[in-house]
Ligand code: SF4
């Protein structure tokens with residue numbers, strides 16, 4: 182089984198649109214949306230949820246008002262200012278609680294519970310391109326890196342159970358914790374970049390990350406025609422570092438047109454853009470060692 186992840190140095194490069202198109206072109210795969218902080222692959226794939234699981238990570242303090250005698254010790258000990266007197270008694274602000282457990286340990290009335298923190302939900306869904314493993318973190322919830330690991334594990338198990346030979350992942354943008362978790366175990370990362378100085382800088386950072394984790398990297402330059410000089414610089418960078426440039430995709434309103442219809446661009450009638458994408462996907466399959 183191979184694992185391919187589509188990444189970008191920042192959001193808004195067209196990463197998810199291209200992942201959706203690759204999900205259409207790939208045969209025999211499980212799709213996985215690892216962009217857990219801002220998932221949007223579901224907007225293109227319109228999944229039907231078949232399994233729903235809760236995601237818990239870390240712990241949070243919760244004061245039992247029946248047991249609390251109002252001494253205020255917990256509020257004075259909490260370094261994060263998470264415990265306040267609200268008129269009805271002392272209460273924990275879950276957005277501020279870091280789960281350090283100090284208040285729990287020192288409460289003289291043993292009035293503070295310490296349950297697991299409910300951070301979000303994850304799903305296995307059916308889509309027109311095959312099964313999708315995805316998630317939704319609650320606003321402000323952390324530990325997206327751990328959720329990424331949960332999703333990857335589920336996607337791998339599902340692929341194994343179905344005899345699928347590919348897990349195709351939409352990664353998080355940037356170089357933070359979710360991306361690092363996403364890269365673990367991937368056979369190929371495909372970075373989608375735009376021809377701007379910041380796009381090139383972001384690509385260099387993503388490339389450094391892939392090098393560090395020894396993940397093979399290939400590059401797609403999206404909207405290459407908006408800035409031919411920057412495109413040339415990105416190509417030189419890729420040549421110097423031996424990263425294959427899989428495609429130079431033009432700025433094409435077809436992508437938005439497809440999105441408005443809830444489709445991916447390769448579902449529209451054949452175009453130069455979709456032909457270029459099909460070629461890119463063939464090269465991705467070859468680089469990832471699919472079909473050998
Ligand atoms: S330390 Fe315990 S008893 Fe005192 S205010 Fe906090 S929760 Fe209530």
Ligand code: SF4
Pocket residue numbers: 241242258259260261262263264273277278279280281282283284285
């Ligand atoms: S667990 Fe730590 S951070 Fe959370 S309320 Fe208690 S002392 Fe504050």
